[in-house]
Amino acid sequence: MSALERRAAMAALLEGRKDDLLVIPGLGSTCWDLAAAGDNDRNFYLWGAMGGAAMIGLGLALAQPDKRVLVVTGDGEMLMGMGALATIGVKQPANLAVVVFDNGHYGETGMQPSHTGAGRVDLTEIAAGCGIASVVDVRDEPGLTGLAARLKELAGAGPLFARVRIATGEAPRVLPERDGVVLKNRFRAAIGLKP
Secondary structure, eight states, X not given: OOOBOHHHHHHHHHTTOOTTEEEEEOSTHHHHHHHHHOOOTTBOOOSSOTTOHHHHHHHHHHHOTTSEEEEEEXXXXXXXXXXXXXXHHHHOOTTEEEEEEEOSEETTTTOEEOTTTTTSOOHHHHHHHTXXXXXXXXXXXXXXXXXXXXXXXXXXXXXXXXXXXXXXOOOOOOOOOOOHHHHHHHHHHHTTOOO
């Protein structure tokens, strides 16, 4: 299986980021990768809310239909919150993209093989089975470039789900703000709401 470097993949997805893109990273590595790509008031870091990134992204997409919402999470967290894909499939938010960085391991608990790594669980098939019509499996640089372009045009076509196959390497941690009240208030201000 070919695999992309995780931190470079995050940077590629956010290159040329526009003001209407709100980003929700999942637990651990994707949180640090987002901070490494550049802290932004429109990033809503969840820190330890394992399994919740896709549902928070869904709620945000429904509440802010004029903005694009990108959830970037890992395979372990998506496995924990698979029910979110069914709800996304039912609600069909046109402005939501869920990108799963899949290294086939539970990176936050010691790199044990995940269900996707065992070759028996395919998140793209699950997303499609939940009614998400736009499903992408990214395995190389051209695929990543294509996904980044699609994210810039996200709107009106229903939700997008993408699995990005990433290598298991560990990058140095770049830790964003940890204070939940600070994160909430700056995010609300960035989208035009009172803290």
